[in-house]
Amino acid sequence: MSAPAGPDATRAGPTGPVAAGTADRGLRLPGIHGRRAVVTGAAGALGSAVAAQLRDAGARVGGIVRPGSGRVPRDITGASADLTDEAAVGACFAMLVQSLGGPPEIVVHCAGGYAGAPLAETSLAQWRRMIEDNLTAAFLVVRAALPPMMAAGWGRIVTVGSRASLQGGEGSAAYSASKGGLLRLTESAAAEGLGRGVTVNCVLPGTIDTPSNRRAMPGAEPGSWVAPEAIAGVCLFLCSDAAAVISGAAVPVYGRS
Numbered sequence: 003m004s005a006p007a008g009p010d011a012t013r014a015g016p017t018g019p020v021a022a023g024t025a026d027r028g029l030r031l032p033g034i035h036g037r038r039a040v041v042t043g044a045a046g047a048l049g050s051a052v053a054a055q056l057r058d059a060g061a062r063v064g065g066i067v068r069p070g071s072g073r074v075p076r077d078i079t080g081a082s083a084d085l086t087d088e089a090a091v092g093a094c095f096a097m098l099v100q101s102l103g104g105p106p107e108i109v110v111h112c113a114g115g116y117a118g119a120p121l122a123e124t125s126l127a128q129w130r131r132m133i134e135d136n137l138t139a140a141f142l143v144v145r146a147a148l149p150p151m152m153a154a155g156w157g158r159i160v161t162v163g164s165r166a167s168l169q170g171g172e173g174s175a176a177y178s179a180s181k182g183g184l185l186r187l188t189e190s191a192a193a194e195g196l197g198r199g200v201t202v203n204c205v206l207p208g209t210i211d212t213p214s215n216r217r218a219m220p221g222a223e224p225g226s227w228v229a230p231e232a233i234a235g236v237c238l239f240l241c242s243d244a245a246a247v248i249s250g251a252a253v254p255v256y257g258r259s
């Protein structure tokens with residue numbers, strides 16, 4: 003259940019290398035210090051940046067990774083679960099409640115994946131994988147997180163959609179459908195948290211400047227992509243007291259991508 007902690011990674015951003023957890027150290031948004039926070043996909047490009055920034059802002063952070071798939075940044079409590087597995091999500095949240103000293107007050111759900119193919123070439127297995135990893139996982143995570151936040155009268159949930167949450171496109175039927183569904187889930191959770199001190203918002207990246215995108219698109223110009231650290235900063239703002247009046251929003255974080 004517990005996952006190993008790793009050092010902060012240094013990532014290349016559009017304007018040069020940006021060290022996660024150092025360049026952003028000192029970000030002090032009201033309402034985050036001392037909070038219990040959980041980040042999913044915490045070994046991933048965006049999730050590790052969000053986890054490191056929450057840690058640096060003074061939150062106690064638990065990071066969930068897929069079993070056997072990567073490490074969480076240092077000083078973050080690691081946990082592992084396949085987030086499409088209802089029992090595993092329940093056990094993982096129970097473990098983090100113990101480790102963090104109570105239910106999470108902040109959840110940033112970064113876990114997700116991408117697979118693109120023309121509709122006629124999309125297998126049922128690929129379709130189900132997208133729906134499971136991008137939508138079912140979010141359902142299970144938000145369902146676990148929301149009730150204790152509403153009971154406590156304060157909570158922040160940020161989900162990570164995509165530009166494709168708003169519009170489908172050639173070769174992205176399964177991905178767009180899953181990320182579109184994630185946005186509807188976010189809006190519904192936001193409506194349920196309204197008036198209870200709980201906000202639920204969705205950030206919509208275009209192309210993130212990740213090592214995996216650089217490998218997948220060797221001919222592309224990554225200068226127009228958005229650094230994970232920049233998107234993490236938007237997530238932190240949405241988790242802060244400064245964003246208390248924003249809920250049910252779909253926030254584009256496209257940069258110039």
Ligand SMILES: NC(=O)c1ccc[n+]([C@@H]2O[C@H](COP(=O)([O-])OP(=O)(O)OC[C@H]3O[C@@H](n4cnc5c(N)ncnc54)[C@H](OP(=O)(O)O)[C@@H]3O)[C@@H](O)[C@H]2O)c1
Pocket residue numbers: 042043044045046047048049066067068069071072083084085086112113114115116134135139162163164165206207208209210211212215
């Ligand atoms: N990268 C982009 O350009 C881009 C653009 C738009 C939206 N997004 C969204 O932004 C989010 C973060 O992207 P990223 O680039 O940081 O991706 P990433 O580096 O691949 O990180 C995503 C993490 O989520 C994990 N994950 C996926 N399904 C899971 C499951 N069922 N249970 C547990 N963990 C699971 C992945 O584990 P595995 O590695 O084991 O699968 C991975 O560690 C994703 O939701 C993605 O769809 C990304």
